[in-house]
Amino acid sequence: MSQTKKNQTAVIIPAGGIGRRMGLDRPKQFADLGGAVVLRRTVAVFMEMGDIARVVVVLPSSWLAAGRESLAGFDSRICFATGGETRQDSVAAGLAEIPAEVEVVVVHDAARPLVSPAIIRACVVAARRDGAAMVAVPVKDTLKRVSGVRVEKTVDREGLWRAQTPQAARFDLFTRAFARAERDGFVATDEAAVFEHDGIGVTVVNGSETNLKITRPDDMAIARSLVSPGGGMRIGHGYDAHRLKKGLALVLGGEKIAWDMGLVGHSDADVLTHAVCDAILGAVGGGDIGHHFPDNDPAYKGISSLRLLADVARLAAVKGFAVVNLDVTVIAQAPKLMDHMAAMRTNLARVLAVAEDRVNIKATTTETMGFCGRGEGIAAHAVVLLGLHLK
Numbered sequence: 001m002s003q004t005k006k007n008q009t010a011v012i013i014p015a016g017g018i019g020r021r022m023g024l025d026r027p028k029q030f031a032d033l034g035g036a037v038v039l040r041r042t043v044a045v046f047m048e049m050g051d052i053a054r055v056v057v058v059l060p061s062s063w064l065a066a067g068r069e070s071l072a073g074f075d076s077r078i079c080f081a082t083g084g085e086t087r088q089d090s091v092a093a094g095l096a097e098i099p100a101e102v103e104v105v106v107v108h109d110a111a112r113p114l115v116s117p118a119i120i121r122a123c124v125v126a127a128r129r130d131g132a133a134m135v136a137v138p139v140k141d142t143l144k145r146v147s148g149v150r151v152e153k154t155v156d157r158e159g160l161w162r163a164q165t166p167q168a169a170r171f172d173l174f175t176r177a178f179a180r181a182e183r184d185g186f187v188a189t190d191e192a193a194v195f196e197h198d199g200i201g202v203t204v205v206n207g208s209e210t211n212l213k214i215t216r217p218d219d220m221a222i223a224r225s226l227v228s229p230g231g232g233m234r235i236g237h238g239y240d241a242h243r244l245k246k247g248l249a250l251v252l253g254g255e256k257i258a259w260d261m262g263l264v265g266h267s268d269a270d271v272l273t274h275a276v277c278d279a280i281l282g283a284v285g286g287g288d289i290g291h292h293f294p295d296n297d298p299a300y301k302g303i304s305s306l307r308l309l310a311d312v313a314r315l316a317a318v319k320g321f322a323v324v325n326l327d328v329t330v331i332a333q334a335p336k337l338m339d340h341m342a343a344m345r346t347n348l349a350r351v352l353a354v355a356e357d358r359v360n361i362k363a364t365t366t367e368t369m370g371f372c373g374r375g376e377g378i379a380a381h382a383v384v385l386l387g388l389h390l391k
Helices: 038-047 061-070 087-095 117-130 171-184 191-197 217-227 271-283 305-318 338-352
Strands: 009-014 054-059 078-082 104-107 132-138 143-147 150-155 161-170 203-206 234-246 250-252 255-257 261-263 321-331 359-364 377-388
Touching: 009 038, 009 087, 038 054, 038 061, 038 117, 054 061, 054 087, 061 078, 078 087, 087 104, 087 171, 104 117, 104 171, 117 132, 117 161, 117 203, 132 191, 161 171, 161 191, 171 191, 234 271, 250 261, 250 271, 255 338, 271 305, 271 321, 271 338, 271 377, 305 321, 305 338, 321 338, 338 359
Parallel strands: 009 054, 009 104, 054 078, 132 203, 321 359
Antiparallel strands: 104 161, 132 161, 143 150, 234 261, 234 377, 250 255, 321 377
């Protein structure tokens, strides 16, 4: 390395979380955040800083290949290590990849992609000066100690801070503290606690509320709004059509409508609700209803389409979005639907967890033109606006 020892800083990014609370099909560090996965956004902050000599990304063995692919294109300062059972094991594995000439070692959560270079540098300066440092923010809310669902007591928040990352220490102190923790069998949830265990004083550096850790769907929604201001709204359009056949039940918007014909389909053939499902899936880039609920899967034979809609709404929530408002147009020559509109709105609003005035349903004919006008089928268009899901 060309830098002198006193200017060398190395970074360990433990990325071993599986993100159960996010409800994703992949670790949260591989979730999309404004067009780039979370891990790449986190690593990019450090790789764009010229005073960082090395970045060690620590991943589970099963995700190393995905990590390398996600971080392709960065320069040779980046390297990879295989993580262990605990965060502490993973940080130790990253530490083994750092050369002894490095002066300061920084650890930063993979799931904190919005950290600023200014906060990183402030932490490094404090660690270089004082031996060890951590980023934190003072507790603002009143704290309660709770047992079950009952408050036991109010906790005095004076002097309490919420730990963030980065956390850093001089290389010699870092390695000494981790060696002692291993000897003592001491396991902590962050590096500052390991330093404390070794008697090393830790300086607190002011962090930021935007340096959030993505743990739950709400956190992802906030992060997306910060990454793409004004980009927290999505519009989707859905269209569906089903053929009419005598002797079948007619279901629209979850309502069974008395008529001598019904719609043909694998589920209950609720064309209105199917169009809504496709509109939501379109807004979140989730494909279409046939992809999620294939018509050759017996699990969906005769199923209520409102159940499918509930699943689609949950998928949108996992991606950080909820319905703002919905507008549906049903195209049918017959039967007349006016008397059923209110019940349909109630059904959709209940499943989507929105007020009924956020759902609008209209019906029209085609003046006997086309397959709808000839009574061969019914079609529906749906347009949906999604916003950030902050519940």
